[in-house]
Amino acid sequence: DTGVSQDPRHKITKRGQNVTFRCDPISEHNRLYWYRQTLGQGPEFLTYFQNEAQLEKSRLLSDRFSAERPKGSFSTLEIQRTEQGDSAMYLCASEIGRYSTDTQYFGPGTRLTVL
Amino acid sequence: KNEVEQSPQNLTAQEGEFITINCSYSVGISALHWLQQHPGGGIVSLFMLSSGKKKHGRLIATINIQEKHSSLHITASHPRDSAVYICAASGGGADGLTFGKGTHLIIQP
Numbered sequence A: 001d002t003g004v005s006q007d008p009r010h011k012i013t014k015r016g017q018n019v020t021f022r023c024d025p026i027s028e029h030n031r032l033y034w035y036r037q038t039l040g041q042g043p044e045f046l047t048y049f050q051n052e053a054q055l056e057k058s059r060l061l062s063d064r065f066s067a068e069r070p071k072g073s074f075s076t077l078e079i080q081r082t083e084q085g086d087s088a089m090y091l092c093a094s095e096i097g098r099y100s101t102d103t104q105y106f107g108p109g110t111r112l113t114v115l
Numbered sequence B: 001k002n003e004v005e006q007s008p009q010n011l012t013a014q015e016g017e018f019i020t021i022n023c024s025y026s027v028g029i030s031a032l033h034w035l036q037q038h039p040g041g042g043i044v045s046l047f048m049l050s051s052g053k054k055k056h057g058r059l060i061a062t063i064n065i066q067e068k069h070s071s072l073h074i075t076a077s078h079p080r081d082s083a084v085y086i087c088a089a090s091g092g093g094a095d096g097l098t099f100g101k102g103t104h105l106i107i108q109p
Helices: none
Strands: A005-007 A010-013 A019-024 A031-037 A044-050 A053-057 A065-068 A075-079 A088-095 A110-114 B004-007 B010-014 B019-025 B031-037 B043-049 B052-056 B059-064 B069-074 B083-091 B094-099 B103-108
Touching (some): A005 A088, A010 A019, A019 A088, A019 A110, A031 A075, A031 B094, A044 B094, A053 B094, A075 A088, B004 B083, B019 B083, B043 B052, B069 B083
Parallel strands (some): A010 A110, B010 B103
Antiparallel strands (some): A031 A044, A031 A088, A065 A075, A088 A110, B004 B019, B031 B043, B052 B059, B083 B094
16 A cells, blocks of 8 residues: 555446546645556556646646646546546556655556446 | 657566566656556556666666666566566656556566
8 A cells, every 4th residue: 555545446437427536645745646557558647736736737638637636635537528548547646746756656546447 | 758668568487587677768867767566556666766776675776877778677586576567757858757568577486
């Protein structure tokens, strides 16, 4: 257990439905990252937060995706009008953010299946 | 954009063998991370290094900044070392980590 939790662990949904995932980082960590991993591939960066500010979004993050981190604590990732191509493992990671490079601590992931 | 390449993609070895996994990247970075991922998705950070060599138990990670290359070694490999090992680069103009595709390691008893 790295101290980063994600909920739910698994989500099965029908195409066109909206889904929301939650990530709870390690409490004193300022930075929070979202990644997506498809089968047989390494994770890919989606977006990250420094405290409550969303500082960068990947081009992978279409308009159907939105992420928030209110009050700089937990974060949510919402996917609207899901498509089959959204099926993947969604990983959250946090780091202290005190230095330009820190160790990232990963959550267990949320596996999304879009039917 | 940084490209991170790993080799081999798959590796099967016998218990006790010395294992080497290689990683190369295309642009300058601030640090290179080695991660371990078990079935089910959980990722654990093994090493973060920006120069030289680090050792933790039977695991050793090295990096050559000039050659943009890093290696992960496992000595006296054991079946419990079976996992996917991923290298990832931080910096290099990207936010977040840029990951390799991973090396699927199987250690047979």
